[in-house]
Amino acid sequence: MGKAPVPLGLMFSQAGPYAAVGRTMLRGAQLAVSEIAADPAHDFRFDVHTVDPGGRNDGYVAGAQALLAVPGLRHVVGCYTSSSRKEVLPVFEKLDAVLWYPSHYEGFETSENIVYTGAAPNQHVVPLTHYILSEGGRRAFMVGSNYIWAWENNRIMREILGRNGAQVLGERYLPIDEVDVDEIIDLILRHRPDFIFSTLIGQSAYSFIRCLRRRCSQADLDQPRDLPVLSCSLAEFELPLIGDACDGHISSSVYFSSVRSEANDRFLAAWGQSYPGGGPTSADAEASYIAVHMLARAIRRAGSAEPAAVLAALNTVSFDAPQGLVQIDADNRHCFLWPRIGRSCADGTFEILHSSSKLVRPDPYLVWEPLALPALAGEKMLRVVS
Amino acid sequence: MTPQIRSNFRGARAWVALPEDQNREVLVRTLERLGLSVFERCPDATDFVAGRLDVAFVDADQDFMMLDADIPHIAVIGMEAPSRLARVVRHRASSVLMKPVRATGIFTALFLAFNEHAIRQREVIERANLSRRAEGRRAVVKAILKIMKDDDVSDDEAYRRMRVASMTRRIPIEEFAAQTLAASTSSMRLAGTAAHERKTKQP
Numbered sequence: 061m062g063k064a065p066v067p068l069g070l071m072f073s074q075a076g077p078y079a080a081v082g083r084t085m086l087r088g089a090q091l092a093v094s095e096i097a098a099d100p101a102h103d104f105r106f107d108v109h110t111v112d113p114g115g116r117n118d119g120y121v122a123g124a125q126a127l128l129a130v131p132g133l134r135h136v137v138g139c140y141t142s143s144s145r146k147e148v149l150p151v152f153e154k155l156d157a158v159l160w161y162p163s164h165y166e167g168f169e170t171s172e173n174i175v176y177t178g179a180a181p182n183q184h185v186v187p188l189t190h191y192i193l194s195e196g197g198r199r200a201f202m203v204g205s206n207y208i209w210a211w212e213n214n215r216i217m218r219e220i221l222g223r224n225g226a227q228v229l230g231e232r233y234l235p236i237d238e239v240d241v242d243e244i245i246d247l248i249l250r251h252r253p254d255f256i257f258s259t260l261i262g263q264s265a266y267s268f269i270r271c272l273r274r275r276c277s278q279a280d281l282d283q284p285r286d287l288p289v290l291s292c293s294l295a296e297f298e299l300p301l302i303g304d305a306c307d308g309h310i311s312s313s314v315y316f317s318s319v320r321s322e323a324n325d326r327f328l329a330a331w332g333q334s335y336p337g338g339g340p341t342s343a344d345a346e347a348s349y350i351a352v353h354m355l356a357r358a359i360r361r362a363g364s365a366e367p368a369a370v371l372a373a374l375n376t377v378s379f380d381a382p383q384g385l386v387q388i389d390a391d392n393r394h395c396f397l398w399p400r401i402g403r404s405c406a407d408g409t410f411e412i413l414h415s416s417s418k419l420v421r422p423d424p425y426l427v428w429e430p431l432a433l434p435a436l437a438g439e440k441m442l443r444v445v446s
Numbered sequence: 447m448t449p450q451i452r453s454n455f456r457g458a459r460a461w462v463a464l465p466e467d468q469n470r471e472v473l474v475r476t477l478e479r480l481g482l483s484v485f486e487r488c489p490d491a492t493d494f495v496a497g498r499l500d501v502a503f504v505d506a507d508q509d510f511m512m513l514d515a516d517i518p519h520i521a522v523i524g525m526e527a528p529s530r531l532a533r534v535v536r537h538r539a540s541s542v543l544m545k546p547v548r549a550t551g552i553f554t555a556l557f558l559a560f561n562e563h564a565i566r567q568r569e570v571i572e573r574a575n576l577s578r579r580a581e582g583r584r585a586v587v588k589a590i591l592k593i594m595k596d597d598d599v600s601d602d603e604a605y606r607r608m609r610v611a612s613m614t615r616r617i618p619i620e621e622f623a624a625q626t627l628a629a630s631t632s633s634m635r636l637a638g639t640a641a642h643e644r645k646t647k648q649p
Contacts, residue, residue: 149550153548168553169549169550170476170479170549171548171549171550172472172548172549391478391479392479425454425479425480425481425553426454427454427455427456427479427480427481428456428481
């Protein structure tokens, strides 16, 4: 092909504790790369360089340095955990390059050198909290993996619950990868909350859900109805890893593989064709796919891959993504996205219970979030006195 | 009392006393993302009196003027020279920000400045209360001795009576003691309000 190559770095862990999600993110990005190459609207193709940080933060720093040493390489799509992102940021700042970060995260960050294509907290935990309040949930129990994702999401949910007359009965954390969850489940069964908010990740999350389901059956409880588990991270590829107990859990996400749209049909078809037997699509795979497409559109608009020109063109690009039409807020370089609430099914998909009626502007610092829900504000007004 | 931690600075007005350069640019852009508005002109005394500013960023490398206002201020530091840093300490900056200014760190600086400032303000009030009590202590002791002598009661009982009486009048016990001693030519009336006090001490 006669298209001019534009170097692009992809940096996703294919080994280590979150290799499963890293693999789906890499696939999402690579799918977009081949679509750009085949699309006559783009007069360039991406010349892809990949590194595998192996899930270690020093692996990310070394990987970013290696990628940015490639002549002309100014853009990298990559990272999954917040700690890896924070670790590589100084490398991007120093070399004046751009990191396209394609994952939902806990917010409270903006950077001159990062474009964020995953959901910010006002697009995941805030809509989830509003959903459960509107469903009558008033008594929460929080359980999470002991790191920033859990701490910050729990804080945000706790504040919204508190302002709306709901309460948190308990909050417990497990070390990452800890699978001994019995003690926490004892505690939860004693408290009998209206719902459980889980920010557990990986094996801890799967083990928790399996064990909770078993203990509920023993106690003659219908777990999804009596003690529903809510999260902002449970995705399609994790459901087979949970096994029999994978159904009936609530997840807040901007993308589910069950979204009905032409763009998603195309995405699913292309995914199936490129990765036969490669597992389902997921929110982080879609965010990676969006990142590459957005970058391509910004380069085309700017007429250059130079970071300053690309960043200046961000507010002019939009993309008909599988989740819906998305665009970038040039102000904070996060994306306008479509929050949804889904419930997992035994067949490994999510039934979509609620979809936002409008594109939601990213608010990474929760600056513009209303303090109380309008429908519940009356309740709250009574508590302001003192 | 557990202090409320503030994490949303929407609507706060900031004065950024930095020269027009990259640092100022990044700072102003990030503050606006955080929902603050930036005060464009150099504020004067009336702005402070009118409470038109909520936070100030001062350049620790320059000869900054100390603000005559009880608002949080953040020192933006380039040179880590003891002479400059000493001024930051003397002026009691509520937090600091390092140059070159990056988006990372600005939220932290604001967060610390507002919350640290609020804690200091509470401490000032607590300190004022403590000094008032310390100053009034001599009068309280004298008044206790006088009641013990006049009414032939124990020190505990004398203190209890004074406390009840000062609470009835809704004045601090130190003030009650001082009034009592000033009026000691007439006999003390611990219950109810003394006639000569009624004019000045209406709750």
